[in-house]
Amino acid sequence: VLCNFLNVVTKEKGNEFVKVDNEACLMDDSLIISRINSGEPAQYSILVKKYQSMIFRTCMGLLHQREDAEDVTQEVFVKAFRAIGSFKGDASFSTWIYRIAVNEALTLIRRRQRERMLRRLGSWVGFAKEQEDFSVERLTQHESDPESLMIKDEQTRWVNRVIDELPERQRIAFTLSRYGDLSQREVAQTMGLTEGAVESLLQRAKQNIRKKISVDGKNK
Amino acid sequence: MSNHLKVAIMTCEVFKRQMMENQDYLMDQEMVHHVNNCPSCQRYAQGVSQLFEVIQTEKSLSPSPFLHTRIMAALPLKDTYPERRYVSGLKPVLVAACLLLMIGIGIKTGSYFPVNEVFNSKTWEMVYFDDASIEGLEFLTLE
Numbered sequence: 429v430l431c432n433f434l435n436v437v438t439k440e441k442g443n444e445f446v447k448v449d450n451e452a453c454l455m456d457d458s459l460i461i462s463r464i465n466s467g468e469p470a471q472y473s474i475l476v477k478k479y480q481s482m483i484f485r486t487c488m489g490l491l492h493q494r495e496d497a498e499d500v501t502q503e504v505f506v507k508a509f510r511a512i513g514s515f516k517g518d519a520s521f522s523t524w525i526y527r528i529a530v531n532e533a534l535t536l537i538r539r540r541q542r543e544r545m546l547r548r549l550g551s552w553v554g555f556a557k558e559q560e561d562f563s564v565e566r567l568t569q570h571e572s573d574p575e576s577l578m579i580k581d582e583q584t585r586w587v588n589r590v591i592d593e594l595p596e597r598q599r600i601a602f603t604l605s606r607y608g609d610l611s612q613r614e615v616a617q618t619m620g621l622t623e624g625a626v627e628s629l630l631q632r633a634k635q636n637i638r639k640k641i642s643v644d645g646k647n648k
Numbered sequence: 649m650s651n652h653l654k655v656a657i658m659t660c661e662v663f664k665r666q667m668m669e670n671q672d673y674l675m676d677q678e679m680v681h682h683v684n685n686c687p688s689c690q691r692y693a694q695g696v697s698q699l700f701e702v703i704q705t706e707k708s709l710s711p712s713p714f715l716h717t718r719i720m721a722a723l724p725l726k727d728t729y730p731e732r733r734y735v736s737g738l739k740p741v742l743v744a745a746c747l748l749l750m751i752g753i754g755i756k757t758g759s760y761f762p763v764n765e766v767f768n769s770k771t772w773e774m775v776y777f778d779d780a781s782i783e784g785l786e787f788l789t790l791e
Contacts, residue, residue: 444673468724478721492706498715505719541705587702607707641695642664642688 457521464512472512474506479522482608483529489607490599493590500536501623502531519617526608526618530600590640598633601626658682663689665697 455474463471484506487497508525515524594602596621604615616626663682667675673685675693682690712718 464743469723472722472723473716476716480711480715480719484715485707485709488706488709489703494709498711498718501711501715501720502719506724509723510685583698584705586700590699606703637699638664638668641692641699643697 452566453533458517461512461515461517461521469509472505472509475521479525480505482522483525486526486529486534486603486608488589489603490530491536492584493594496536500529500532504532507532522612523617526604526610526614527620530604530618534596534600551613590637590644594633594636598636601629602633602637605630660686660692664692667693753791 430471436507457475457478460471475531482500483502484497487500487504488494491497499608504525508528515521588619591599591602600619604618605612610618612623612626612630615630616623621629658678658681663679663686666679683693706741
């Protein structure tokens with residue numbers, strides 16, 4: 429009813445874009461999914477609009493690279509679309525899609541680790557040169573001063589390393605909580621754990637970060 | 649308890665724990681007092697502020713405005729119709745059946761042409777070239 433009311437209001441204003449966005453925010457996910465399953469696949473666009481930023485943010489937290497995060501976000505939505513027929517609705521769509529996102533991001537991280545290891549092995553044997561990871565995004569930042577850009581780059585790398593060195597489950601819990609802004613309950617649902625277990629994971633993650641910052645601070 | 653006493657009992661461990669819990673990176677009076685007098689916690693506070701700053705920067709990045717279009721273009725939208733799925737399941741069977749049908753038609757068409765007629769040596773062309781009876785070799789050698 430609220431959607432229809434908004435449709436009327438926005439039609440009067442002649443603003444189609446606002447109408448779609450309002451629908452996206454207000455329509456129930458299960459209703460959209462049932463429409464998709466009954467032969468209206470274009471309805472999936474609403475779900476993409478609704479969740480793409482959140483998924484992208486979580487992927488950024490795990491991958492730290494815009495290009496990778498966008499690729500994984502795309503892959504997540506394609507996978508979710510293919511499997512939407514099997515979505516039973518036991519958990520919310522957001523929980524389900526977050527779970528796919530975390531799995532996809534971890535798969536990419538593992539692949540990258542394997543590639544890095546092979547590259548390192550190649551450089552030891554003498555086949556390939558070991559290269560530093562380089563992102564174009566770092567060059568498009570606003571600092572015009574090369575020194576400040578370098579310092580900032582170094583800081584970003586350090587922070588990313590601190591987060592990446594956390595054990596996998598702590599890292600997922602920390603990322604979902606800090607980047608995805610999920611509550612402990614939502615993190616627990618996404619990871620298939622109890623709220624208590626998530627709280628413990630978050631505490632240990634913070635403790636590890638604290639130790640890492642203290643140690644690195646002493647070495648600086 | 650007076651503020652002065654509170655400041656006195658704050659340890660580095662408490663300071664560090666409070667810094668990590670404090671998402672807004674706001675320090676109360678006792679934390680400020682502690683950090684001003686403890687170089688180790690100053691470095692730690694710097695580290696935590698860098699951590700929060702980088703997280704905030706990465707969080708504030710928005711995806712490309714074309715991401716939605718990109719995702720929608722990558723979706724296999726046509727495969728979602730049940731009828732389509734049914735046809736795609738039968739596809740190999742249909743292809744095999746068509747192939748067999750074409751082979752059958754080929755064999756049947758081929759069988760309409762009698763083999764003997766094609767390779768018979770007594771065609772009018774062969775008779776025409778068989779001129780031995782018209783002009784014998786003996787006649788040439790006699791001349």
